[in-house]
Amino acid sequence: MAPDTDIQQLEASALEGLDAASDIAALEEWRVAYLGRKGRLTGLLRGLASLSIEERRTVGRAANELKDRLEEAHEARRHAVEEARVEQVIVGERRDVTLPGPPLPRGRLHPITQTMRDIVASLSGMGFQVAEGPEIEWDRYNFEALRIPQDHPARDMWDTLWIDYEKDGRRPMLMRTHTSPNQIRVMEQREPPIRIIVPGKCYRFEATDATHEWMLTQVEGLAVDEGISLTDLKGTLAEFARQMFGRDRKVGFRCDYFPFVEPGMECRIDCFHCRGDGCRTCHQSGWIEILGAGMVHPEILANAGYDPERYTGFAFGMGVERIAMLRYGVDDIRHFYSNDLRFLRQF
């Protein structure tokens, strides 16, 4: 058989086979059959050994040209097959994009944790560091060191759950009613400058209703240094309130009394529901109380061993539940600790 004829026959059968290959696997099979190491084209080239040099050159060239053509045809065919495959997917195997993916578990933080983190983040940005303290406290830290001695009428401001433990005829141990005792603990251990926040649970002997819980979460702030004044307190609280409730909030201050500060104040924001006109959220006042604050009483600084002529400071404290209720529009504080998943999963 003449080599030329062989080449023509090989080409014809190869192209026919290529047309028949309709998927990637068949194409690969074809490629191995014709162009592979043990394929028919290689076999044909091996057969050249018996030819003269002249013939070898001619046939060799023709065979190499054929190889190029087959490779090109293979490439074109492969491309067409792939295109057809994609077309098949596009046309016949659509995804219903409205169907859900398989579910992944979704966990959420409790809304009080979320609010607490926002509060801590805001104040951390102003240089306040977290300092935590015990939830079951001595009367000394919770009251006496804060200028609320035994039988002081201000004790009515913090109705107390007492621990059943007596010493020297008195009950010195209690569920802390506020996070303020940790102010004292920190001042006992550190020297100014001090800039701390105390987050944590507190407890009150208080009947529960839509706005009162016996367990509550507070954040207390304390800054002591040379040159701290009431205007700094106002600036710090105003910035905090705007970070938490929106930059366009108006912030107001009124005089209030806490035994451990002098002067004392309450910080309010203009009602974001009615913008100050008066509505149910703000009890028609146009203002919403968000926290209590004041300049640290000089006696407390002196008791901590600081010179009250040299150092001044401010303190503030807020209820996290109240902040969360305002931010999320929750109308009943009892939702938070009833832990109904239909409530918790909204946050």
Add this chain to the structure above:
Amino acid sequence: MRVPLRWLSEYVDLVLEPEELARRLTTAGVEVGEIITAGDWQNIVVGEVVKLDKHPNADRLTLPTVDIGGGERRQVVCGAPNIAVGQKIAYAAVGARLLDGHSGDAMVLRKAKIRGVESQGMVCSEKELGLGEAHEGILVLSPEAPVGAPLSEVLGDTVFDFDLTPNRPDLFSIIGIAREVAALTGQKVRDPSIQYEEKGPAVKGRAKVTVADPDLCPRYVGALIEGLKIGPSPDWMQERLTAAGLRPINNIVDITNYVMLEMGQPLHAFDYDRLAEHHIIVRRAEAGEKMELIDGSKHTFTNEMLLITDADRSVAVAGVMGGFDSEVTEDTTAVLLEAANFNGPNIRRTSNALKVRTDASTRFEKGLSQHLPPVAAARAIKLMVDHAGGKAATGVLDKNPGKAKEGRVTVTMERIVRVLGIELSTKRIREILTALGFGARWMPPDRFVVRVPYWRTDVSIADDVIEEIARIEGYDQLPTSQLRGQIPELVPQPRRDLRERVRDALVDAGMQEIITYSLTDLESLRKVLPKEELAAAPPLRVSNPLSRQWEYARTTLRHALLDTLASNLRGDQSLISLFEMARVYLPREDDLPNEVEMAFGVVSGREPDRWGRPTGEPANFYAAKSRLDHVFAALRITADYREATASAYLPGRTAEVFVGGVRVGLIGEVHPRVVESFDIGREVAMFEVDLDALLPHVSEIVHFQPVSAYPAVEEDLAIVVAKDVAAGRALELIRASKLVASASVFDVYSGDPIAAGKKSLAFAISYQAEGKTLSDADVAKERRRIVERLQRELGAELRA
């Protein structure tokens, strides 16, 4: 404290609308909790008398025509002599509710003909409107009153209900509020009159006061008023008391109450003739002493309680309540009036111990001024002389007068700037202080010497005075600034950092955070803790729990998670996975409890299928473990699980969790009996981790390990072991090999063809060397060693 504005206006002109006044007071620290509008007049409006005709049939009656606004006029019949054209009057239409002018009973105005002429409504007197006793003539309104306006708008009384702070006992009085109003609105206070004539003989010798315990009674003023006629107090007084929330009783009691509300000084009137030897003795009670009080309650006293007694018996609990036997009665003709000052904390202690809180005790406990008793006594004597026919004895008995000095405080300008952050003019400072009743003497170059008025017992240091300046100036008037200066050195918070990382990891693992109460009841603890543990270390108990449900400081959270799970079951099998981060309170001898940071989790229900339906396997031990291991992975630590038993957990499906050789927690399926006791009705897996125990084993720092440049050889290995051999033990033995880069279990099987009592464990092992490519021979040699070790240690056979 309820303050009717009409009463208040007797001492200070009210130049602001009530709402604005309330706002200013509140901003200055005198919080108006509620504004109550009194005078519920319907169908009564302001009218103007435009014409006055004679009544055809009666000389003493007239027929005024009243313009009632809106172009309407009404002709009424009127008997008042003072009516005149041009007056603004209160016109009541038919249907209005009034008080009968004679009997004072409530009535509804009906259509009526009077002496043959129809009256289209009525022109009202004060008495008919319930405003006072006057019925001789009609009430003439201010000429400015707008015709047609509802009378309630023109005349209705407004009551401020104050939420006062305990540092200001002076504000528990109308005059105290008047002083604040005056300072805030630039008005002057009109003090009530305390002038009276002493018509009786000297009190000295006819009555006697002995203060045996002056530490508890720094001052005692006793005054004698005789010739009294007990009867109702004047109407205006009754109205004011009623408006302020007190019930009128008789003129003497009403006067003592009236002066208490007016001046803030509680008073007590003893029946002079019923006081043995006319002798008042103020002394501590003898332990066990008893008395019946005015309200009929009977009490036994301790020797820390202060009593008022006469020569024979006790007549009052000092500062709290009078005794039954010495009460003023209808037959009383003379009283010994007490105006005293008592030790605040002592009164508070007594009142709390007896559970008797009165208007008197709530004032005394806040610490009243020692200068107040003689002033208030004089005021009450004057009222008794004027309104109860009393004759005041000459002089009063005053024990321990003049002991308390007026306060003086030096306030430097430097301190004002230091505290407030700004400078205020000396003029403005003096203005504010003077308006509040302080004396302010400027001592050049830089300070004020401030005289504190006697009623301001709360002001004793410079910063107190500075607050006065700031609150009247208004905090909102002060500028704002930001903190400057050095930011304190960072104090690490590893405990908090760990807690927050664990919290995030649990959320990451698909768990929902809950927060439950820190207090619980014994019954809940008993369900989940062993009896012996509860008996050996009983939890801390609250001595005054709000409810038995919240009586004990919890030492575990198991019950809380199970309770919350139970309350969230909705009758399907949906997967619920909850966690809580909280402290438990472990009691310590004579010290605060150890508050341990814990993380608790529960998982229950079936895993969701591709469509999210709970059709998968019920969550079991492994569901809990994958979540807990997720946390450990986030912390980059490895935990060992060792089978164990624990209360509330199911034996055989429970493990202790160890990290770095230390037990840090528990994990397991909850015992079916416990599940049952919480009404859960399906399997529950739970875990608990002691974060304080875990803390030393957690490092923030990651140490980089070079990635091996040589390829790993992956192989599977299957062995057969006795059923009770833990896969973890086999893994440990496999991982002990130096060439094993990693190994994990991928199949556990028992049943045919594995012999009974045995199981097959399959492991995927990755071999890798640090410095070379492993040959087949290297791997085979290592594998043989591993198999030998497994045979030796576990009796394992290679699975064919």
